[in-house]
Amino acid sequence: MADEKVLDAQKWVNATYGGVAGYQPCPEDGKTGWSTMYALIMGLQHELGISPVVASFGPTTMAKVQALGEIGFGWSGNENIVRIIQHGLFCKGYWGANGFGEFGAVTTEAVKSLRVNMGLPDGGTGTEGGTVTPQILKCILNMDAYVVVAGGTEKIRAIQQWLNGRYWQRDAYSIGPCDGIYSRD
Known part of the structure; x- marks a missing residue:
């Protein structure tokens, strides 16, 4: 059975990064799988300036994400990176956002839920919590x-x-x- 939000993620990532060197499109079938996560990782790499992109969240990707610092409520460094996080959350079964590209309260609550499910502290109350560290971002984009x-x-x-x-x-x-x-x- 297809998931509408996963299908949205697949269509968006393919349309946005389809022409990027190394990008491998994912099937647009509404089913979460490694091909979708790899596509989101490759989109992230493009946003981080990595070229050509590859289907792996390796040390170069991690170093570039670490340079961004923690991503949380109100972070506006790159709307597409926020959108990749939100699509990744949807693919993992969390309601990632009501609107894409802005790290708002809904995304914050989704990240808090994920962190608690991982056994981590949620990061705080209200909009103070729910930050995405580099390690957590890597987890959002895996299976x-x-x-x-x-x-x-x-x-x-x-x-x-x-x-x-x-x-x-x-x-x-x-x-x-x-x-x-x-x-x-």
């Missing part, structure tokens, strides 16, 4: 789930959330899924 999925358990998810909450700010730690399924990833 990890942060809610229990089929075959997962709340007990395993609680452990995953604890690990993320304890170690997420360490350089050598990557935020892991909180899907309730034991893995070594």
Whole structure:
């Protein structure tokens, strides 16, 4: 079954970045998958000045995102980067925005929900919380789930959330899924 918001993301990213060197279009089928996330990553890379773009959120992408600093309520550095975040949130099942390109209260609340589901602090109350760090942006643009999925358990998810909450700010730690399924990833 197609999701209208995912389809919107796919159409927008293909229309916006279709002519960019290295860009690989995603299918416009309304289904979240790696091809959609890769397309959003390549769009992000273009906005960061990386050329040609590639289907990977690697060290160069991370360094360029780190140079932006934290992205949160009212951030207006680049409307397309905000839109990529919002489309990524929709693809992960969060209501990313009522309107695109502005990091407003709705996007802030979506990021807070994601952070809590990851086991991280939500970042504060009102519009003070819900910031997107470089690590969180990388997670928004991957296929990890942060809610229990089929075959997962709340007990395993609680452990995953604890690990993320304890170690997420360490350089050598990557935020892991909180899907309730034991893995070594």
